[in-house]
Amino acid sequence: DFLRALEEVHPLFGVSEEDLDRCVEGGIFHFSSHIERILKNGHDFIEQVRSGDTPLLSVLLHGPTGSGKTALAARIAMDSEFPFIRLVRPVDMVGMNEIQKIQHLQKAFTDAYKSPLNVLVLDNIELIVDWVPVGPRFSSAVLAAIKGLMTNKPPKGRPLLILATTSERTVMNQLQLVFKAQIAVPNVRTQQELAHIMQESGAFDQEGISRAIGDIENTLESREIGVGVAQVLLSIQTAMQDQDRAGRFAEVMCEAVANAQSV
Amino acid sequence: DFLRALEEVHPLFGVSEEDLDRCVEGGIFHFSSHIERILKNGHDFIEQVRSGDTPLLSVLLHGPTGSGKTALAARIAMDSEFPFIRLVRPVDMVGMNEIQKIQHLQKAFTDAYKSPLNVLVLDNIELIVDWVPVGPRFSSAVLAAIKGLMTNKPPKGRPLLILATTSERTVMNQLQLVFKAQIAVPNVRTQQELAHIMQESGAFDQEGISRAIGDIENTLESREIGVGVAQVLLSIQTAMQDQDRAGRFAEVMCEAVANAQSV
Amino acid sequence: DFLRALEEVHPLFGVSEEDLDRCVEGGIFHFSSHIERILKNGHDFIEQVRSGDTPLLSVLLHGPTGSGKTALAARIAMDSEFPFIRLVRPVDMVGMNEIQKIQHLQKAFTDAYKSPLNVLVLDNIELIVDWVPVGPRFSSAVLAAIKGLMTNKPPKGRPLLILATTSERTVMNQLQLVFKAQIAVPNVRTQQELAHIMQESGAFDQEGISRAIGDIENTLESREIGVGVAQVLLSIQTAMQDQDRAGRFAEVMCEAVANAQSV
Amino acid sequence: DFLRALEEVHPLFGVSEEDLDRCVEGGIFHFSSHIERILKNGHDFIEQVRSGDTPLLSVLLHGPTGSGKTALAARIAMDSEFPFIRLVRPVDMVGMNEIQKIQHLQKAFTDAYKSPLNVLVLDNIELIVDWVPVGPRFSSAVLAAIKGLMTNKPPKGRPLLILATTSERTVMNQLQLVFKAQIAVPNVRTQQELAHIMQESGAFDQEGISRAIGDIENTLESREIGVGVAQVLLSIQTAMQDQDRAGRFAEVMCEAVANAQSV
Amino acid sequence: DFLRALEEVHPLFGVSEEDLDRCVEGGIFHFSSHIERILKNGHDFIEQVRSGDTPLLSVLLHGPTGSGKTALAARIAMDSEFPFIRLVRPVDMVGMNEIQKIQHLQKAFTDAYKSPLNVLVLDNIELIVDWVPVGPRFSSAVLAAIKGLMTNKPPKGRPLLILATTSERTVMNQLQLVFKAQIAVPNVRTQQELAHIMQESGAFDQEGISRAIGDIENTLESREIGVGVAQVLLSIQTAMQDQDRAGRFAEVMCEAVANAQSV
Amino acid sequence: DFLRALEEVHPLFGVSEEDLDRCVEGGIFHFSSHIERILKNGHDFIEQVRSGDTPLLSVLLHGPTGSGKTALAARIAMDSEFPFIRLVRPVDMVGMNEIQKIQHLQKAFTDAYKSPLNVLVLDNIELIVDWVPVGPRFSSAVLAAIKGLMTNKPPKGRPLLILATTSERTVMNQLQLVFKAQIAVPNVRTQQELAHIMQESGAFDQEGISRAIGDIENTLESREIGVGVAQVLLSIQTAMQDQDRAGRFAEVMCEAVANAQSV
Numbered sequence A, B, C, D, E, F: 001d002f003l004r005a006l007e008e009v010h011p012l013f014g015v016s017e018e019d020l021d022r023c024v025e026g027g028i029f030h031f032s033s034h035i036e037r038i039l040k041n042g043h044d045f046i047e048q049v050r051s052g053d054t055p056l057l058s059v060l061l062h063g064p065t066g067s068g069k070t071a072l073a074a075r076i077a078m079d080s081e082f083p084f085i086r087l088v089r090p091v092d093m094v095g096m097n098e099i100q101k102i103q104h105l106q107k108a109f110t111d112a113y114k115s116p117l118n119v120l121v122l123d124n125i126e127l128i129v130d131w132v133p134v135g136p137r138f139s140s141a142v143l144a145a146i147k148g149l150m151t152n153k154p155p156k157g158r159p160l161l162i163l164a165t166t167s168e169r170t171v172m173n174q175l176q177l178v179f180k181a182q183i184a185v186p187n188v189r190t191q192q193e194l195a196h197i198m199q200e201s202g203a204f205d206q207e208g209i210s211r212a213i214g215d216i217e218n219t220l221e222s223r224e225i226g227v228g229v230a231q232v233l234l235s236i237q238t239a240m241q242d243q244d245r246a247g248r249f250a251e252v253m254c255e256a257v258a259n260a261q262s263v
């Protein structure tokens, strides 16, 4: 029966809780209404798969570096409480040759084919296919494998949701890696959003927040931020080594903005 | 004698019913007169091969992503009731190297050479040759094998119909992969066609259909649809998770149209 | 003595009659004076080699797809009645790696070096070197082998005629694959030529011929045909599945003309 | 406990003192306020990692050839007195194939995962990935490995600071090799800075310094220097073989400036 | 002593008389003063090497296809009567991989290092390095080997003359394959030269010669010939199969001229 | 002690006197003041390394083909009388694969690390990395090895001078193969320089020298020579086979000048 199957499956190839947990170690700050919308959309896709009408659904979370794609995909996956959740990351395949990578991917999918409800998170999918813009280069064998696996209908009664993340959405189009649905994950864009994060971090008082945001506006001569939430959180940590937290935070953020624009 | 040979052949390498069935799981909706014409043409090619005059005939079904090429090719093949029908898909060759892929293809053809009437469906033939537009890249060894096999006359009395599908017709020309005949499979293009599908799906009442189509026209500021039937059916499934089916369907369809145009 | 040598040679590596026969299965229709001229030239080259003055002669038959190159080369080779005739086709080398292909070619040549009079037919030589215009790609090792073998004088008293076919004559120039003589094989070009073939096929009466040709002229708005004889013969077979043979033939021919022009 | 773990770790894969020492054999001359700032920033990153808030931090030291990147990275690393410090240099991987290089890198990281506080210096990271601008060429496998390893969170309680050096900062962007922070290391730019180094070297008296700098300005018709500190120190050594140290130094420096500009 | 050394060497790796003979099977027709000059220059290089002053001399014979490069190089080599003469041809290396080709070349050179006077003929050196203009492609390993071997001074008292032939002189420059001296081998250019060859062939009487040359001039509307001597001799053989030798010769020559110009 | 170490080292991997000797077989003609300057600079670099201040110094001798780079590098190396001198030439690596080449280079360097004073001559370094301008192509693995080895500080007390030669200085920049110092080796440029060499060769009397130089000026309509000393010496040898030495010398030199300019 369902419960027994679930139990059997779990210990063998179930959720690697720890890995997923670490993806959201920094928490999810609700600094913008986009965050709500993303989690809601993700939840709906989970329900569509759970309903059994759609045996196979692939969704792409795309956005700039550090915008929170991995954390959000992990959150959505964990909130599903599906019996099979697996995270596939480029680092897990370091040192593998093309054949070994393909076998690693095949195993992730065939494991999923054994459980009654499944989520696969393919993190940084452009790196899974070894994409480098210089050349450009990529592994066409791994790409072909992913295309095949991502369009292969699972056995009856084994619906599968694929959540992929990428900071290279146009590359997906160029490589003709097609997803059934897409979710955009934006940067921290406005001063209000930035203030929200600073507040929630607990590292600044109100005055510090105002001063830092003022400094940033003065230095950049713009109200636009345009930096990923991950970089904001790191900047807070760097600033905390300094006496003048707010001042140092403004400095580090300005460098981060400049860097993000120069890339 | 004929019947015995047929029987012998069947169990060994005959129709993989299940795989073919799954290709038309969503059914064939007759939303446009094109569908009729395509099935009729397919039937005629079947008869030409059955007649024995033409020992080898290759036909290309081409059209946009999700327009229904695979479902139609599977339908035509199954309707022939030929003793040997085989489906060759890219996913079956995931993880194979070039030599193994070529052997897989060779086996499909030489199996066909043993039965009195044969259909081979080569699904997504551009992916069978590992085509990627970036580069572009492809497997010239597999391509050469397909060229050789597709022009090789079967033994006397073993006529063979090859049905290939592709969403990359111009790539076929560039690769000089030549077919004796071609069948175009179009997108869902008009509001009438879309309404037909919504109706046939049983998910909407008349009012919902009108409202959704009105919404789509308003959002896109166009009466053109231009989305594959597969995407339409998926959009219906997504919409069914929502209270406001018609409204949600219009939303999802608009995203699908936008996506289809951006690619 | 000569006759004994011939006998010895024959069973080991002599004419593969069946393969050659199948190349002219559709017969040779004398629909134009070019056909006569081509066969005459071929015959003269046979005689030049038979005379012993020219120990090595390479001739290229070039022309559009389906224009009849292979059938004519096979006809010329078989009419020579030389003790050693061999056909080398791309499909015979499917699945071979470069080294195996080269050995296959070497064997064909060294076999020829043992018989007193020899013809080698290298069919679709651009595919033997794995030419693909995308890239372009080709096997430089196989190309180098062919260059070496095609210019290597046979042992004394073992004259050799090489008949190569290609639909890619300019590629031969680009690859610096040099032939001592060349024969052009044209398409079916005029209405008269087309009528001749329809007549000889026995599938149409005079009225049907006139009507079909009239239909074609009306549809294409041109008197030019420009399709290979092979495609014409296939179109006749397709038309024969239909009640209205002449009408259907006109339709299929128009598609064929359009296809030929779009490539 | 902490100290014991430290002791255990040290002998196995601890600081290779000698290698690091040799990187700063020429000492660190404080010829400009930039040097102070660089060492201060480096120290702050060390503290951020030591604090435990930031389990993984990657910093890029970038600047022209011979500007002192390696010496400064080694200085920062040694000043941390972390129990695990390792230097990874291109020369250590000469003769390794891609797999061996990746294993070498993996070992450096997994060794780091065992010690409570860690610094890895990746020297000339563009050469570690075998970057050559002609082509351009690089090892995408090694690059992928570095990307994976550099973003892989160490086990809890094993924070890691990665200090990478490069003279090809824009290449890092092109290869999408992303660092959390960056430190610029400039050339010797002004006459004052050059005078400072000449003075500190002890090889010139005041008159010699003035004369040499005058000569250089006259020859180059500019007050700009624009040469790395390493080249300045080498030029002093070359000049010391000559009777007229100051004169010879000016000559060699002018060649160095010309060379640096021509590249 | 000299004679004994010569005897010892000869049987092991001496002149392959037969191969060289076959290169001049068609004889050397003195149809132009260039032929004299080429043979004289070749003779002088032989003497320079024989004198012992120049231990290593590399000479390139370059000219259009069929202009007689190989025949002339073979003639010069055979006329030297050096104890070691070796012909290295692309066909001898068909089916070898790069390493085997390099070993084949190394053996030719090291064999030469054992004999007191040596000539190596490297025929069609652009094909020895597998040059194909499409790409372009070539074997850089074989090229490197030839560069090394061609500039390597033989042991004292083992002078070596290298005669290389090519129809791709500019390719030699592009590949930086450097020769110490060069000899140009021209086509048959004028009507007088052509008449000379027709005469010497013994296949035409005076009237036939005049008529053929007149025909050619009329057809081509030019007095320029521009075809290699090899093609002229082959055209004579083709013409000899015909009743009207002169007329047929003119025809075949005109095709040859057209072909030569189209390449 | 020093002397014993020297003795031990010498027999194992010391100076290969013969190879170095052969590089200067033609002697060093002091036809221009540049020659003096080059030898002086080379001597100074030797002293700088001998002094022990500079443990590692890499110097590039660059100039046109045949300008005398190898002879001068060999001269400088031999004049040092260092206990370890080694010549690394492309021809020594013919037939080696990349790994073997890298091991060959590594051995040269590690051998040097054992002796108290060392010179390595890397002859034609662009060919050691298999550079070919067509493509361009080169061995990035060998290049990476050389970069690593050339910047690797030898063990204390084992100073090393690297003398590299190349006719492709700009290629060194493109490949980012960096040298600490550079020496330009020019062609024979003026009539005076040419006359000096003719004189010193002992092959011409004063009248012959004047006549030849006059002839050259008349033919080329220029006083510029622009040919390497190696080609001049070879031209003298060719001329010596002729009765009219001066006249023939002028002829051959003119061809050499033309060739040098056409490349």
Ligand SMILES: Nc1ncnc2c1ncn2[C@@H]1O[C@H](COP(=O)(O)OP(=O)(O)OP(=O)(O)O)[C@@H](O)[C@H]1O
Pocket (backbone or CB within 6 Å): A023, A024, A025, A026, A027, A028, A029, A030, A031, A035, A064, A065, A066, A067, A068, A069, A070, A071, A072, A124, A165, A167, A228, A229, A230, A233
């Ligand atoms: N609203 C949020 N959305 C996502 N992440 C958030 C949010 N608030 C805080 N975080 C934290 O920010 C970090 C986001 O980093 P994450 O690695 O998910 O970004 P990413 O877009 O996947 O980056 P990359 O492009 O490098 O893969 C995580 O530590 C997460 O816990």
Ligand SMILES: Nc1ncnc2c1ncn2[C@@H]1O[C@H](COP(=O)(O)OP(=O)(O)OP(=O)(O)O)[C@@H](O)[C@H]1O
Pocket (backbone or CB within 6 Å): B023, B024, B025, B026, B027, B028, B029, B030, B031, B035, B064, B065, B066, B067, B068, B069, B070, B071, B072, B124, B165, B167, B228, B229, B230, B233
């Ligand atoms: N008239 C129709 N023609 C084709 N398919 C239809 C039709 N009506 C409904 N369908 C359903 O639509 C889906 C078409 O998807 P299918 O995979 O065949 O498209 P495709 O063109 O092969 O897509 P892809 O480009 O991804 O290969 C199938 O589920 C099929 O059952």
Ligand SMILES: Nc1ncnc2c1ncn2[C@@H]1O[C@H](COP(=O)(O)OP(=O)(O)OP(=O)(O)O)[C@@H](O)[C@H]1O
Pocket (backbone or CB within 6 Å): C023, C024, C025, C026, C027, C028, C029, C030, C031, C035, C064, C065, C066, C067, C068, C069, C070, C071, C072, C124, C165, C167, C228, C229, C230, C233
């Ligand atoms: N006059 C003719 N010349 C050549 N073939 C003819 C002629 N008349 C009828 N045929 C038939 O037409 C067909 C020609 O096809 P064939 O394969 O020889 O063409 P092809 O030019 O070699 O094609 P491809 O370019 O595909 O290699 C054969 O079946 C042959 O029997």
Ligand SMILES: Nc1ncnc2c1ncn2[C@@H]1O[C@H](COP(=O)(O)OP(=O)(O)OP(=O)(O)O)[C@@H](O)[C@H]1O
Pocket (backbone or CB within 6 Å): D023, D024, D025, D026, D027, D028, D029, D030, D031, D035, D064, D065, D066, D067, D068, D069, D070, D071, D072, D124, D165, D167, D228, D229, D230, D233
């Ligand atoms: N202020 C300084 N900063 C850095 N190095 C200094 C300084 N003062 C003196 N030095 C010495 O200068 C040399 C700098 O060379 P180093 O190899 O570190 O430069 P680099 O930028 O790493 O060069 P490369 O681009 O070749 O890797 C060292 O020998 C160092 O001891």
Ligand SMILES: Nc1ncnc2c1ncn2[C@@H]1O[C@H](COP(=O)(O)OP(=O)(O)OP(=O)(O)O)[C@@H](O)[C@H]1O
Pocket (backbone or CB within 6 Å): E023, E024, E025, E026, E027, E028, E029, E030, E031, E035, E064, E065, E066, E067, E068, E069, E070, E071, E072, E124, E165, E167, E228, E229, E230, E233
């Ligand atoms: N004056 C001549 N010079 C050279 N060859 C001549 C001459 N007269 C007659 N011949 C004959 O012409 C033929 C020249 O062919 P050969 O193969 O030497 O030309 P090639 O330039 O080497 O051709 P390819 O470019 O194909 O290598 C030979 O058969 C030779 O005997």
Ligand SMILES: Nc1ncnc2c1ncn2[C@@H]1O[C@H](COP(=O)(O)OP(=O)(O)OP(=O)(O)O)[C@@H](O)[C@H]1O
Pocket (backbone or CB within 6 Å): F023, F024, F025, F026, F027, F028, F029, F030, F031, F035, F064, F065, F066, F067, F068, F069, F070, F071, F072, F124, F165, F167, F228, F229, F230, F233
């Ligand atoms: N002043 C000189 N400098 C160098 N070589 C000289 C000089 N005078 C005479 N020679 C002789 O000239 C020849 C120079 O040839 P060398 O091979 O050294 O030139 P190269 O520049 O190394 O040539 P390549 O570019 O082919 O490597 C040698 O034989 C050498 O003995």
Ligand SMILES: [Mg+2]
Pocket (backbone or CB within 6 Å): A069, A070, A071, A123, A124, A165
């Ligand atoms: Mg991520």
Ligand SMILES: [Mg+2]
Pocket (backbone or CB within 6 Å): B069, B070, B071, B123, B124, B165
């Ligand atoms: Mg499909």
Ligand SMILES: [Mg+2]
Pocket (backbone or CB within 6 Å): C069, C070, C071, C123, C124, C165
């Ligand atoms: Mg053919």
Ligand SMILES: [Mg+2]
Pocket (backbone or CB within 6 Å): D069, D070, D071, D123, D124, D165
């Ligand atoms: Mg450095």
Ligand SMILES: [Mg+2]
Pocket (backbone or CB within 6 Å): E069, E070, E071, E123, E124, E165
């Ligand atoms: Mg030749």
Ligand SMILES: [Mg+2]
Pocket (backbone or CB within 6 Å): F069, F070, F071, F123, F124, F165
């Ligand atoms: Mg040299």
